[in-house]
Amino acid sequence: MAFRTIAVRTAALCRRAMATEAGSTFPLTFSSPTSALFNEAAVKQVDIPSTTGHFGILPNHVPTIAILLPGVVSITTEAGDIQKFFVSSGTATIHADSTVQILAEEICDVADIDGNAVRAALEASKSKLASASSEADKAAAQIEVDVYEGMVAVA
Numbered sequence: 001m002a003f004r005t006i007a008v009r010t011a012a013l014c015r016r017a018m019a020t021e022a023g024s025t026f027p028l029t030f031s032s033p034t035s036a037l038f039n040e041a042a043v044k045q046v047d048i049p050s051t052t053g054h055f056g057i058l059p060n061h062v063p064t065i066a067i068l069l070p071g072v073v074s075i076t077t078e079a080g081d082i083q084k085f086f087v088s089s090g091t092a093t094i095h096a097d098s099t100v101q102i103l104a105e106e107i108c109d110v111a112d113i114d115g116n117a118v119r120a121a122l123e124a125s126k127s128k129l130a131s132a133s134s135e136a137d138k139a140a141a142q143i144e145v146d147v148y149e150g151m152v153a154v155a
Contacts, residue, residue: 025078026059026098030085032107037085038075045076046100048092049150057092057100064094070150072110073102084110086154088147115155122148 025042049071090104129141
């Protein structure tokens with residue numbers, strides 16, 4: 001009997017509503033070390049590239065911590081507009097109260113990416129990787145290659 005009482009209480013505490021039952025927006029903070037693009041702004045959805053795959057965040061999402069990969073973060077605003085930003089790396093934290101924080105090392109608007117410049121930078125970073133002699137230099141060059149490959153995919 002005691003187990004059933006505890007199980008019922010636990011289930012009530014842990015129950016999460018389906019996205020259709022939740023509120024229509026959630027507060028998003030999206031920033032880098034140099035700027036804050038969104039500061040607790042009400043948004044409808046956020047799609048992020050993470051080490052566990054690309055996934056979407058809707059209101060009342062299960063609490064999660066994710067590591068961002070180089071790629072596009074898409075934000076659907078309260079008005080329904082979709083804004084796309086390229087991030088080089090970072091973290092995303094989805095809190096139990098449905099607030100979301102995305103902290104990126106670098107952020108740029110996808111529209112600002114110059115495809116030709118990015119392709120040239122990718123070739124330079126591949127050359128740097130091929131000529132790197134120390135493990136630290138190889139790791140730094142590989143990070144550059146990964147970021148530029150992500151940018152080329154978007155450009």
